[in-house]
Amino acid sequence: MKKQFNRMRQLASQTVGRAEKTEVLSDDLLQIERRMELVRLVSHNTHKRLVSCLQGQVGTDSEKRHKKLPLLALCQTMQDGGAQLGDESLIGKMMEVCGQAETTLASELMEHELQIERDILEPLYQLAEVDIPNILKQRKQLSKLVLDYDSARTRWYQATKSSNQAMAAKVDSLKDEMEEALNKVEICKDQLSADMYNFSSKDSDYASYYLTLLESQADYHRKSLAALETAIPNIQLQQGQMGGPTTPPPPITPLNSPARELTSTPPPQRNGSVYLTAGTPHSQGGSRGPSPHLMRRGRSSLHVPLKGDPRGRPRIRWEDDISKLALGRLGIPQDEVSSLLELFPSRPDS
Known part of the structure; x- marks a missing residue:
């Protein structure tokens, strides 16, 4: 007990710096x-x-x-x-x-x-x-x-x-x-x-x-x-x-399906002039230009705005829409669509 007391007193003295500490x-x-x-x-x-x-x-x-x-x-x-x-x-x-x-x-x-x-x-x-x-x-x-x-x-x-x-x-x-x-x-x-x-x-x-x-x-x-x-x-x-399956057969995908051969051929490019330039028979056996009735149906189906129609959109926008529809659904190139639009007569201003 006395030795422990001496240790504590020496440690306290070394802590406050009053006693020298030996490094061994x-x-x-x-x-x-x-x-x-x-x-x-x-x-x-x-x-x-x-x-x-x-x-x-x-x-x-x-x-x-x-x-x-x-x-x-x-x-x-x-x-x-x-x-x-x-x-x-x-x-x-x-x-x-x-x-x-x-x-x-x-x-x-x-x-x-x-x-x-x-x-x-x-x-x-x-x-x-x-x-x-x-x-x-x-x-x-x-x-x-x-x-x-x-x-x-x-x-x-x-x-x-x-x-x-x-x-x-x-x-x-x-x-x-x-x-x-x-x-x-x-x-x-x-x-x-x-x-x-x-x-x-x-x-x-x-x-x-x-x-x-x-x-x-x-x-x-x-x-x-x-x-x-x-x-x-x-x-x-x-x-x-035991008769179990070995390697399973590869699944039939659209890439190797026989039906793909029928649907893989792209649709033929059709000339739009056959739809809009078909004339009516002439009395001499020939043909004349497109009839007004056909032209009105063509303008109505293609949503071409009439001249002076305030509800119509600018010409550039509806020409682009028509070109996209004609190319996607009919396969008509853009240059032919532009030439076909020139055939539509404009309605005179009222």
Whole structure:
């Protein structure tokens, strides 16, 4: 209790600047200490997220882990469905053989997760929750020993400067206490320095955990792909033996439909003059120009505004509308439409 009180009093004196604080760690060791804190944090977060990515329960044996896999539940469901439909049903047979393939994938997944737990999760947990906390615990212990040494040194220094005989009699005992505290500081400092330098020398080992993770994932995917490439041809062969469809025929689209040959030919370009320049028979057997009745019907069907009609639109706009209608519905070029419009007589102003 007295030692704890001396520590608190020495810490308060150092905080307000009335007492000198002893620094026992070099700059390199202080830098390693700061980096250890960061490594512990990122390793803890990585371990936590990696555990959440696994489908099996971490820490259980292989049999229990295999039973808890969602993929194995899917396999069991597919095999049960195949048994209910029977071997006579193509769907039932496919569900059964595909369920067996999914069982193989579930076994590969279980082996992969066991390897992840053994080679990555356990070392990360050891680093983040055991190794680095032990070093930091030693660092706190060293700080306490340094406070004890500073407190003993302060009391010894005050006793040497005091004129009180009682205090002068305690100089030797205080000096022995100070030397003993210094020895404890040196021992703890040496052990802490060795652990810190050992941690710093294993950076490559700690970094290899993440490369091991990628290599394990690559090996798992290769094994899963090999299992699928082995199972799929056998399943397709069984499907063909049971009379199932192989490759479905391509759907009939308008591009390869026979009816497209009838509709793909564009409509012939018709000369609009046959519609509007057809004359009536002449008495001499010839033909004359378009009759007024035909011209009125043509003007009415094409919505050509009469001259002087205040409701009519400008000539340029209705000529464009007529040209678009004639080209889209009759196939008459624009130049022929313009020539045909000249044939329409204008109504005299009233």
